[in-house]
Amino acid sequence: MNKGVLFIISAPSGTGKSTIVGEVLKADPNIRFSVSATTRDPRPGETDGESYYFMSREKFDSLVNSGGMLEHAEFCGNCYGTPKGPVFKNLEEGHDVILEIETVGASQVMEACPEAVGIFILPPSLKTLYHRLKKRSTDSEEVIKDRVSKAAGEVRKAYKYDYVVINDDLDTAISEVRQIISASRKLTKLNSDTIEGVLKEC
């Protein structure tokens, strides 16, 4: 059996990656979402263990120090990281895994897992990004400005990813991400078990 495919999805905060990933997950039961750890406070509606594992800085540092994180990074004053165990367990069991993470952590995953498929989602413009964050109403004006000010630096890193998708019309963006996921499952480098299986019978 081939292993699952590891997808890294990044975008400036407010672009719409959670919205897109949510729709992709709803439509495809083989894909597992990697629940990250964070020291950020929960937003209204976020559930511990589903949206994130919310934890203290001490607990986060101890997970990092014990080698429990696949990657980790600081973003706008909070720490975020991907618990390693569930990612590899799901991949070994043949499930695809989506990491929804920022660009510093994404570079660490690309280094550790070169077979991972990177998708960068672009906002139509920085002005649109600001308005989406305002409309989402989950962050203060100061936090919104901080997040938007990071966006240009993040967009410059889009070149490191395998694919870019613009999230202007939401349905189009969802459909494009789904097509990329579907095509990536056929990548030669991820299908050696299938090829070898056929060769065995030759």
Ligand code: ADP
């Ligand atoms: P991110 O996860 O990248 O921070 P979200 O998924 O939370 O972004 O989306 C930010 C806001 O933008 C949300 O209020 C969401 O409903 C809205 N949004 C997402 N995609 C679009 C789109 N294509 N057009 C208009 N609004 C969008």
Ligand code: 5GP
């Ligand atoms: P938010 O606070 O809006 O939920 O997330 C802020 C940023 O952190 C987003 O770009 C989000 O994708 C990113 N993020 C979420 N989880 C992780 C993670 O596990 N690792 C890294 N490096 N970034 C993460």
